[in-house]
Amino acid sequence: MKRSASSVPTFDSMFLPTIQALQILGGSGTTEEIYDKVVQLLNLPDKVLEISHGSTSQSEVEYRLAWSRTYLKKYGLLQNSARGVWSLLSTSINLDKLDAKEIVKAVRDGDKNKAAPSDAPDEAVGVIETLEELAWHQQLHKTLLSLEPSAFERLAQRLLRESGFIQVQVTGKAGDGGIDGVGIARISGFLSFHVLFQCKRYQGAVSASQIRDFRGAMQGRTDKGLFITTGTFTRDALKEATRDGAPPIDLIDGEQLVQRLKELRLGVKITMIESVEVDSDWFTKI
Missing domain, CATH: 1.10.10 (Arc Repressor Mutant, subunit A)
Structure with missing residues (x-):
């Protein structure tokens, strides 16, 4: 914005x-x-x-x-x-x-x-x-924004798989009401539930109306939704996602997305710097 x-x-x-x-x-x-x-x-x-x-x-x-x-x-x-x-x-x-x-x-x-x-x-x-943190955040966010829509959908698919989802499929097609994919979330190996997800390469803020549109597309197909964006969510969008009496929608904004990619080492390499120090006292004891 x-x-x-x-x-x-x-x-x-x-x-x-x-x-x-x-x-x-x-x-x-x-x-x-x-x-x-x-x-x-x-x-x-x-x-x-x-x-x-x-x-x-x-x-x-x-x-x-x-x-x-x-x-x-x-x-x-x-x-x-x-x-x-x-x-x-x-x-x-x-x-x-x-x-x-x-x-x-x-x-x-x-x-x-x-x-x-x-x-x-x-x-x-x-x-x-802090500057180093901002540098890799900016680089990763710029890379995400440069992806083709289909590539970003595949990235979301991989992200969910790496996070424990099974049977994750990208289904994005015209006339599907913004539904980009479906997967099954497993909890402790016993419970599972179907999740429909939408992923949006976006630099601005997702509005409450977009959350409502997504929920409308979910109607009768699942009880749980997941909205992934490279941008942010307005305050009204956050409220709409957890509105009483409506199927809940979990939200992942750009900040959470880059952090999760870092945690899973997806497209992010973490280099540990090795420090070597000579112990002179050790040699005197030979």
Whole structure:
């Protein structure tokens, strides 16, 4: 969604809402839970949430909120686990005593003391890991957008198979109401249910009406749907997917898609850097 990012809250203005969100969530939360709560606290409209960050799968709000978490972590207020859960280091943080400008200054001064390049962008000073994360995200998202529709459907098929689905078939054809494929999800080897899926190479946000159209195509064919996109979902689309009384539809956005591809090593190579150190003391004992 090509709109001006000037209406998006700055990363430092989201420091306090992020802390407040985690306090409301009981001291910890996933990236998605924090995002949802911050959006609620700031009462951000869909037209702001739909603004994308460049050509990536992230929205501008998600991008800036990621920097907020990074700064709060470097300031010593947050920590995160390898499972993507963020938590407060202290449950007694007083929001009234936190100064956003002081947090920014302290983090940047700390990074400068670590000999960070002086000409690095302000928000990127010393955060090499975050930049590397963004780099491969952008590259993978660009690759996904360049795929032919049929290739993207086959990728979704492979993704579901690697995730434990069986009898996954791509059925996308004209007049099928947007249904691209079908598969059977197995749970613990005992339970199974049929799932219809739709996959959309999209840079914008999927709307509630598109979710309703998909559900209409599912009617009478299955009780479960899966919508995969390289883009994002509007707030109304998220609500529509889990509306009471309607068949549920699980949603996978661009961010979740690239992370899942990374976890499954599908089109993503993870290189571990080997560190070799000579133990001089060992040789003295020969």
